[in-house]
Amino acid sequence: MLTRLYIDNFRSLVNFELKLGSVNLLLGENGSGKTTVFDVLYRLREFISGRERTGTAFPPHELTRWQTLGIQRFELELKTGQGVFVYSLTIEHDETRRRSRVKKENLTLDNRLLFDFEDGTAKLYHDDFTSGPQYPFDWSQSGIGALQERPDNRKLTAFRREIERFIITTIYPSLIESESRQEENRLARDSSNFVSWYRFLSQEHQANLFELFNALKQVIPGFHSFSIKEMGDARTLKVLIADGNGKGKTLTYSFDELSDGQRALVALHALLYGLKGEGAYLFLDEPENFVALREIQPWLTTLADFCGQEIEQAVLISHHPEIIDYLAASNGKWFDREPNTPAKISDRPAQMVDDLKSSELIARGWNR
């Protein structure tokens, strides 16, 4: 479980600390910094996994606008079965703000070093925490992301695999491409590659599809199953819908013939059931968008019930009363921000008013 995130000097997040539990709701006004948290997690995931370098993951224009400091700091604390990993990254931007580089990067497990990079030199530690090789390393990428797994660095690579389980996405049904050219094991930040990701699920997590189909039968009238059809070099996702009682003859529809809401429901349920038991961390921005009111609570209670077991952790951003009233009081992280000042966060408002639902409190305005 991701228990702590620290961010300094990234957009509106200055000396910002977020502590998380198993199920979390980030709430607050537009522009208060909620989605920025997800953006940082996405960039850290891509950087640590070696897919992005400092120039694209941490470009200078993302420095906090009202500060002149050229140093950005990020920390993650991850509680796992192996112990508590703490990852720290310091990015330095030069005075022209055209270039950025890694100043420091290190990883500890239960306060003992596994990797340490500073001033161009990386130092590795073995799984028994004894000193390993020291070598010059590239300033523009993650030293952890560049390592191959070996028998003596499994703890370090286990951390990287854990980070790879972060799914950070916003479901935009209209952006979901109906054709897929290859399987993709990561759902895109905007969910546009859902069909390619579904192809990956259908290959690697086939056993979970039975439950997914059963769940979809509850939310999409007549839903029978999916099939993947070849279309030249590409594949498309087809949806089989049965007559009336679900037992009659089936008609085949293209995935993009479903409504926006139905496609959102498919994606939301695929996130819960498709990776069931795989230790996924779900970071979902406004998951209720497009979804009928009647469908939100059943999905939300499934998510809450799965957290800590079928899925590792969930962090939601939402403005919807249904989600706010279920999670805000006990699992809420309340964001607040004035123009040109840093985002602030609290576990609850200074004053909760009896007889006023959390959503109503938010609608009327609350004091940090």
Next chain:
Amino acid sequence: MTAKRVQLVVVSEDKQHDCFIRHFLLKSGWNRHQLRSRVASKGKGAASQWVLAQFPQELRIYRSQAGYLGNGLIIAIDADTRTVPEIIVMLARKCEEAGIAPRNQGDRVVFVTPKRNVETWLAYLRGESVNETDAYRKYDCESDCRQDVDRLHSMCGRGILDGHPPESLKFACGEYNRIKP
């Protein structure tokens, strides 16, 4: 669309009650679309007052729509230092104050009143020796109660609660017959 119609409304003072009851109902054959949760968004004390205040409103809605929208109602409230009968009297008084008849024999309305609280039941279901006075540990994550509820469901299937169950749990098992499918 009948299968998607809410059949049970569950009003709870916290999410641990809600999770406990939902998991028991799912094990017993209901599906999520037939359940509607309402959970107090307040601290202890205020939360139990909130449940007490909701009861007459929900009972009125249940009676006006019995057989249509609301086929049953579950009210979950910790007895804490009170007795279970005292809580039931408090619920009845709330009805009188609201000008409606208290729960009667025919109402498919269930009172879930753990004493001291739901954590007492969870400790019992984990196999601990419990009394209804002491406080027992809370789960960090409410859904961790699911395996305890599985044990309760299994005992209910056999028709007997093992060992020395809390009296309030025995009472709740009797209450469940009001809505048992």
